[in-house]
Amino acid sequence: MRDLRENIIETSLELFDRHGFHGVSVNEIVKASQTSKGGFYHHFTSKDELLYVIHDTFITYVLKEAQAANIVHTSPVEKIQAIIRSFVHVFDLYKSHISVFYQESNYLKPEYEINMKGKRDQFKHLVFDVIREGQATGEFRKELPAEITGMAILGMVNWIYKWYRKDGTYTIDEIADVFTDLVLHFLLPVEEHVHVKNHMLHIPFFYEMK
Amino acid sequence: MRDLRENIIETSLELFDRHGFHGVSVNEIVKASQTSKGGFYHHFTSKDELLYVIHDTFITYVLKEAQAANIVHTSPVEKIQAIIRSFVHVFDLYKSHISVFYQESNYLKPEYEINMKGKRDQFKHLVFDVIREGQATGEFRKELPAEITGMAILGMVNWIYKWYRKDGTYTIDEIADVFTDLVLHFLLPVEEHVHVKNHMLHIPFFYEMK
DNA sequence: GAATGAAGACCGACTGGTTGGTCTGTCTAC
C-alpha cells in the first residue's frame, strides 16, 4: 500500500472493468482499496475526477505514440504501419483503462469532456492526414474517401477492447501484424502490391503459414 | 399515444441515447412518456427489462438479415458483400438502439445477458464461417487468420455507431460501398483484383470520382 | 536534541437527495 492514490486508481480500474462505472459505488472502491471516504476524497475531488484521470492516462499515451510515429517516419506507408502497430499495442498496456473509457466516457461532466474530445480529435485527424498524404503522393488509392477509410481503421482497432484477452489465441503482435496487412491491402493500389514487401517494416507472422 | 408500451420504448430510446441508461431515471421516463409509475411497471417488470427489449429488437434483426444473406447468395464474395451491406444499413434503422446496446449491455442482469450473448455469437460465427468458406474455395486469401480478420470486419462496422450521423457528409449507402470495397481488397488475393468487378454486387459510388 | 506547531494524510459517522420498485386504488371496456 505504498501510494494510496495509485492504489485507488488500480483497484477502481478492476472494479469498473468488471461492473462498469455506475456498477461500483465510492463505498465499494473505498472498501476494496482498504481506505476510507476521507482517504478517497482527499485524493480526488469527485468520482468523476477519478474517471477523468483514467481516461487521460491512456489517451495521452496513444496520442504521444502516434505523433512520434508521424515524425520518425517519412513515407505514409511506414507511418500508417507504425501508427497501427503502436495503437494496437496500447490495448495490451491499457486494456481496462480503455474498456472503462468507451463504456463511460459519455457520462463525463462537460468540464472534463471538452479536454478529452480534443485529444481524441487530434488523434483522429492525424490518421486522416496520413491517409490524405499517402493519396497525394500516389502511394495510397486516390479513390477512397479519407474520412470513411480512416474511421474504418479506427473502428477495427478500437473494437479490440471488446474481444482481446491477454491469454487468448493470438498475441497482440500477431493482431497488429494482421491489421497492418489488412489496412495496407485496402490502402495500396493493386499494382503496388507486388512491391509491397519493400515498404514493409517487417514481414507479418502469418505470411509463412499454411 | 396509441400504444403506451411502444411509446415508452421510443421515448426512453431518445433519452438513453442522449444521457445513457444510468443517466435517465424511471421517473424521467415516466414524465417524458406522459404516463405514471403504474403505467410503466404495468408493461415492464423492471428498468432492466426495458433495456433487454431494446437490445433484443435490433440484434434479432441483424442476425435475421445476415442469415438470409447467407442463404440467398452462394459465393463467399457475394455473401460477405451482402452481410456487410445489410449490417451497415442496420445503423441507419436502429442507430439509437445500437448506441444504447453498446453503452449499457454490460449492465444487463445475467438472465438477460445469456440470451443476448447467444445471438451475438451466432452472428460472429456466421462471419467467421463465410471467411473460412471463401478461403476453402480459394476465393479469399488463405494466409489470413479468419478470427482476427473477422473481428476486424465486425470492429469497423460496429464502430459506426460512434460517428455516423443521418445528416452527415456521407450516406449509409456510401459507407457500405467503401467498407465493402475495403474488405474485398484485403480478402481477395492480389491477382484476383483484376476480376473483382465480375464478382461485385454493384459498383461502389466512389469508383468514378477523382 | 527536546519541544513546538503546522500541514498533509487519512478516518468514518452522517446527510440530503435520489432511485427503482411497490401497493392501494380508480377508471374504463366489455
Added chain:
DNA sequence: GTAGACAGACCAACCAGTCGGTCTTCATTC
C-alpha cells in the same frame, strides 16, 4: 361485475459527498 390499464403516494435502500476530528511527519525554534 370482472379484468386489464393506468394513477400516484409512498418507501427502503443506497448514493456521492461533507465535515469535525485524529494521527503522522518534519521543519523550526530554543
